[in-house]
Amino acid sequence: MSERIPILDNLNEPQKQAVTNVKGPALILAGAGSGKTKALTHRIAYMISQGVQPWQILAVTFTNKAAGEMKERIKNLLTITQDDYAVVGEAGAGRIPVMGTFHSICARILRRDIDKLGRDRSFVIYDADDQDKLMKEVLKEMRIDEKDLKPKAALGYVGRFKCEAISPKDAMSQATTPRMQNVILAYASYQTALKKANALDFDDLILEAVRLFTEVPEILDRYQETWRFLHVDEYQDTNHAQYLFISMLAQKYRNLCVIGDPDQSIYAFRGADIRNILEFEEEYPDALRIKLEQNYRSTQIVLNAANAVIKANPNRPDKEMWSARKDGPRIIVHEVRDEKVEAEEAVLAAENLKKEGIPYNEQVIIYRTNAQSRLFEEACMRRGVPYRIIGGVKFYARREVKDVLAYLRVILNTADTLSLLRILNVPARKIGQTTIGHMQAFASQNRLSLWQTLQRVEEIEALNEGVAARIQSFTALIGKYQKLAEAVPVAQWTLGLLDDIAMEKWLKEDGTEEGEERWGNVQELISVMHKYDALDPHSSLMSFLEEVTLVSEVDKLSDIKDDALTLMTLHLCKGLEFEHVMIGGCEEGIFPHSNSLYDREQLEEERRLMYVGMTRAKTHLRLLLTRSRMLYGTVTSNAPSRFLSDLPDDVTEKRSDELLSAFAWATESGVKRATDKHIEPFRQREVEADFNQDITFDEMNQDGPTLDKGTRVRHKVFGDGTITAKRGDVVTIQFDNGKRKDFALSIAPLQVIG
DNA sequence: CGTCAAGCCCTTTTT
DNA sequence: GGGCTTGACG
Numbered sequence: 120m121s122e123r124i125p126i127l128d129n130l131n132e133p134q135k136q137a138v139t140n141v142k143g144p145a146l147i148l149a150g151a152g153s154g155k156t157k158a159l160t161h162r163i164a165y166m167i168s169q170g171v172q173p174w175q176i177l178a179v180t181f182t183n184k185a186a187g188e189m190k191e192r193i194k195n196l197l198t199i200t201q202d203d204y205a206v207v208g209e210a211g212a213g214r215i216p217v218m219g220t221f222h223s224i225c226a227r228i229l230r231r232d233i234d235k236l237g238r239d240r241s242f243v244i245y246d247a248d249d250q251d252k253l254m255k256e257v258l259k260e261m262r263i264d265e266k267d268l269k270p271k272a273a274l275g276y277v278g279r280f281k282c283e284a285i286s287p288k289d290a291m292s293q294a295t296t297p298r299m300q301n302v303i304l305a306y307a308s309y310q311t312a313l314k315k316a317n318a319l320d321f322d323d324l325i326l327e328a329v330r331l332f333t334e335v336p337e338i339l340d341r342y343q344e345t346w347r348f349l350h351v352d353e354y355q356d357t358n359h360a361q362y363l364f365i366s367m368l369a370q371k372y373r374n375l376c377v378i379g380d381p382d383q384s385i386y387a388f389r390g391a392d393i394r395n396i397l398e399f400e401e402e403y404p405d406a407l408r409i410k411l412e413q414n415y416r417s418t419q420i421v422l423n424a425a426n427a428v429i430k431a432n433p434n435r436p437d438k439e440m441w442s443a444r445k446d447g448p449r450i451i452v453h454e455v456r457d458e459k460v461e462a463e464e465a466v467l468a469a470e471n472l473k474k475e476g477i478p479y480n481e482q483v484i485i486y487r488t489n490a491q492s493r494l495f496e497e498a499c500m501r502r503g504v505p506y507r508i509i510g511g512v513k514f515y516a517r518r519e520v521k522d523v524l525a526y527l528r529v530i531l532n533t534a535d536t537l538s539l540l541r542i543l544n545v546p547a548r549k550i551g552q553t554t555i556g557h558m559q560a561f562a563s564q565n566r567l568s569l570w571q572t573l574q575r576v577e578e579i580e581a582l583n584e585g586v587a588a589r590i591q592s593f594t595a596l597i598g599k600y601q602k603l604a605e606a607v608p609v610a611q612w613t614l615g616l617l618d619d620i621a622m623e624k625w626l627k628e629d630g631t632e633e634g635e636e637r638w639g640n641v642q643e644l645i646s647v648m649h650k651y652d653a654l655d656p657h658s659s660l661m662s663f664l665e666e667v668t669l670v671s672e673v674d675k676l677s678d679i680k681d682d683a684l685t686l687m688t689l690h691l692c693k694g695l696e697f698e699h700v701m702i703g704g705c706e707e708g709i710f711p712h713s714n715s716l717y718d719r720e721q722l723e724e725e726r727r728l729m730y731v732g733m734t735r736a737k738t739h740l741r742l743l744l745t746r747s748r749m750l751y752g753t754v755t756s757n758a759p760s761r762f763l764s765d766l767p768d769d770v771t772e773k774r775s776d777e778l779l780s781a782f783a784w785a786t787e788s789g790v791k792r793a794t795d796k797h798i799e800p801f802r803q804r805e806v807e808a809d810f811n812q813d814i815t816f817d818e819m820n821q822d823g824p825t826l827d828k829g830t831r832v833r834h835k836v837f838g839d840g841t842i843t844a845k846r847g848d849v850v851t852i853q854f855d856n857g858k859r860k861d862f863a864l865s866i867a868p869l870q871v872i873g
Numbered sequence: 874c875g876t877c878a879a880g881c882c883c884t885t886t887t888t
Numbered sequence: 889g890g891g892c893t894t895g896a897c898g
Contacts, residue, residue: 182888222888247887321888388886488885490889510887544874551874671888690886712885728886751884752889 126165126196130158137376137409138162141169141348144369144403145376146396150440151425151734152416152696155378159350160189162376163216164196166348176216177346179224179365181353184674185694186218217346221361222321223669225328228342229319230661233327235335238314241661243528243535244668245313245320248516250274252537253316257308261301268301276302277309281322282358282390284329315568317534325360332367343371353694354379354399358390375403381436382429385690385728387720414440414734416696418447420770421740425733428765432723440734449772450740452705452763456776458491458748462498464776465701468741469684470504472699477739479505479684481698485732487689487710491703495686509687510672519626519637520644524667526616527609530600531660533570540569546625548589557581596620608659610648617641689732700736702729705744706757729762833870 127135137147137158149155159178167173180186194215217224226244234240245253254270254277276299280290287307294300313320319327332339349369351357354377357365369375377399384393400406414422419442426439455461469482484495489511499506514520522545525538533539544550561579562572576582576590596619603612617623622641627634647667651659673691685697689710704710711725733740742763747756830842 220888324888386887389888490884513887547875549874553874669888688886714885724886749889 126161126168130154130161131413133409133411134158134161136407137411138165140407141166141171142374144373144399144406145409146399146403146406147376147378147409147411148380148436148438149378149411150380150414150438151383151731152414152442153411153440154413154415155352155411156185156189156192158411159352159378160192160196163189163350164193167193167197167216171348173214173216175346176348176350177224177368178216178218178350179221179352180218181220181356181694182671182673183220183223183669184671184676185352186220187674190215190218220669220671221357221364222324223665225324225364226665226669228328228331229324230665232331232335232338235338236327236331238327239317239532239534241317241532243316243318243532243538244324244665245316245318245537246516246668248521249318249537250320253312253318254305254309256537257305257312261305261308263301263305268298268305273302273305273309277306278322279390280306281326282360282392284326284360284363315534316536317532318537322360325364329360329363329367332364339367340371343368347372348374349376351375351377352379353383355381355384355393355396356386356391357395359392359395360390362392362395373403382432382438382727383693383731385693385724385731387724410438412438412440414442416737417442417734418444418738420447420449421733421736421738424450424740424766424770425730427767428726428733428762429730431765432726447738450742450766450770452742452744452766452771452773454744454746454759454773454775456747457745458494458704459498460776461703461743461745461748462494463502465495465703465741465743466498466502466504466684468701469699470502472739477698479682481737482701483685483687483692483695483697483699483735484701484703485687485689485692485735486703487712487728488704489688491709492686492688495703499684499686505681505683506686507683509676509685510691513672514640514643514675515667515670517637517640520640523613523617523622523641523644524664526597526600526620527613527660527664529570529597530604531664533597534568536569539573543593546620546622548593550586550589550593554582554586554590604660605656608648608652608654608656609663610645610652613645613648617645689728692735693731696735696737698737699739699741700732701741701743702732703743704748705742705760705763706748707760708755708757709748709750710760711762726762729760831872833872839872 127138130138131154134154134157137145138161141162147155147158149158163176163178166176178186178189180189219227229242230240233242251270251274254274255265258265258268258270258273280287285293287303287310290303290306291300294303313323332342346368349365351365356379365375377396379396381393381396384391384396387393400408417425422440422442429435453464455464465484469479469484472482473479486492486495492508492511496506496508498504515524522542525535525541528535528538529542540555543555557579558569558572558576561567561575562569565572567575572579573590573594576587579587582590596616599619600612600616603615606612623638626637626641644667648663650666651663654662673687673695676685676695689702702710708716710729711722715721715725744759744763745757747754749755831839832842833839
């Protein structure tokens with residue numbers, strides 16, 4: 120260790136407090152850009168310099184990337200050499216604390232001891248895709264029509280139960296409606312199915328760890344003794360199960376330091392419970408409370424704007440960020456004709472700042488929904504701007520990648536029927552749906568797993584010799600690689616496997632560019648595998664599979680070195696910072712999202728999302744909105760986002776591409792072009808209202824008849840139709856002539872018809 | 874058994 | 889607008 124440790128240099132007063140008070144409970148309220156990571160890394164380094172053993176420290180981060188960066192920084196602070204570096208999860212092994220996400224930490228704990236709960240240690244982890252498939256099966260078996268209860272909806276409930284740590288049994292007592300009873304029955308069968316497949320889903324990782332702690336107190340005790348100093352970052356985004364996990368660990372020594380910002384709580388939809396942070400002090404009355412309010416990231420102008428937006432939320436802690444960076448450009452609020460222009464303008468703005476010396480790496484386009492990414496991507500391609508999209512169709516969720524992963528999973532764990540079904544006929548080997556049906560029937564008759572059935576395929580009378588032979592050669596193939604998997608690291612034998620199944624040929628068969636790309640993805644997967652070459656063969660396979668399910672998209676940002684513009688959702692941008700931030704689609708119905716418009720709490724969360732997005736900006740902040748946009752196949756006009764109206768005039772600069780262009784689509788639809796009307800920026804829905812001014816539909820503009828789904832209406836231009844969807848003021852009408860369009864009820868010239 | 878086209882549905886955010 | 893499922897046909 121170095122002689123002079125600069126651990127307390129360059130810290131402000133509250134940061135120093137956070138760093139040096141290492142014992143007992145502590146709550147650090149750390150606003151955006153307040154040097155939170157710095158405080159945390161210095162705190163940990165300080166502890167170590169004071170004689171705390173590194174392996175006694177646990178830090179839970181929100182992403183693996185954050186964990187990696189923190190380790191790096193701590194290493195630098197302590198001038199630890201590469202040799203001392205421990206891999207995450209090797210508790211007690213190294214001179215770097217254990218750091219990782221709740222999920223990765225719990226997965227490690229379970230890999231070691233889940234057999235104490237009567238389960239197998241080589242479990243696989245199911246991602247959202249797998250969950251969906253499994254739930255589909257479950258519902259099918261229960262003979263519940265997908266239309267009555269969609270797998271996604273069922274999983275939504277299940278997820279909420281799990282976040283609250285409510286078992287199917289506990290849930291049953293809450294079921295009041297038949298529908299809920301079905302949901303809970305589905306929850307129970309889903310759990311059984313997971314267990315049968317020797318699989319855990321994301322939520323199970325936390326829950327089973329908690330269960331392990333509860334049912335085997337010695338194990339809890341072991342971890343309590345190991346990890347005596349606990350840290351949780353982004354505490355505002357923890358759910359109840361995670362709360363239980365960390366509380367149990369903290370019980371003994373009470374050295375729990377949580378860091379968070381209630382204003383940045385944006386994961387309520389996955390069970391994050393903001394009360395965890397708000398009630399921390401009630402639970403630990405002796406907790407040290409530290410507020411970090413100085414922002415080192417943004418200009419005061421950016422902060423003024425962000426503060427103004429977040430202030431409109433009730434019940435938030437009293438805090439206001441400030442910055443020493445007083446000067447800076449105003450925030451540009453740019454209104455354009457439609458989403459194409461929006462994308463074009465955003466990319467153009469990035470190019471211009473690049474010319475002024477801000478690299479693309481320091482610039483980002485963020486948006487509310489993944490669906491918005493495509494246009495920005497296309498604009499980048501058109502203009503030749505290098506870009507990368509984070510999120511969206513995730514690499515590990517791609518078909519060909521999941522296919523290869525399914526082979527590896529089956530080889531590790533033949534109980535994983537879902538994966539087995541996936542690869543049985545991929546690449547095509549003439550084992551079709553009929554054959555699979557016969558085998559499944561045989562399996563359930565004889566209480567066998569699908570894999571066991573495969574071994575006894577010659578006993579199934581319904582199958583002819585040809586098909587039986589093909590199945591046998593498939594099981595022989597899997598058998599061959601099961602043996603190899605015990606002998607050599609994963610990358611090595613996977614190459615042989617791909618060769619045996621002629622994966623390259625299968626993917627490139629259609630001769631398209633897409634095929635080439637798919638094969639490229641498979642090769643990329645192999646290159647990730649090489650990271651596990653040094654481990655023993657069995658752990659090499661297991662660790663690899665674990666990594667690919669638990670890495671988040673943001674984790675991969677750090678590996679990329681080229682200068683490229685980043686595109687991502689608002690949720691993914693948390694914790695990041697850029698010189699230039701552009702937020703697209705600042706329109707009602709987009710952001711805030713239409714599903715959130717009529718729910719107070721959800722609206723508050725949307726607002727926090729806006730706050731998070733804005734506070735990513737160091738210097739340049741640009742908010743984009745359109746007057747009209749193609750959405751789900753129809754043209755819509757949305758009012759400007761309510762968040763924009765909270766921006767103080769003196770920090771914004773409003774821009775608008777000009778005039779009349781909003782009428783272009785009307786011309787295209789053969790409607791007479793309006794020429795005499797000036798469109799002011801921020802006035803919406805002119806389009807629908809204007810060309811029907813000769814009609815009066817007074818009854819429609821009052822609260823009058825409720826226009827719900829199914830109501831028959833008449834439109835002067837488009838004729839008769841039926842309302843097929845309603846989102847607040849906006850209805851979608853399916854016209855009898857086949858056209859479908861969205862209208863704003865308060866303005867649209869509609870008439871209810873018999 | 875595999876392919877293709879038409880129709881269906883959806884359409885928030887993620888470890 | 890697009891991804892996915894379903895159904896008809898080769």
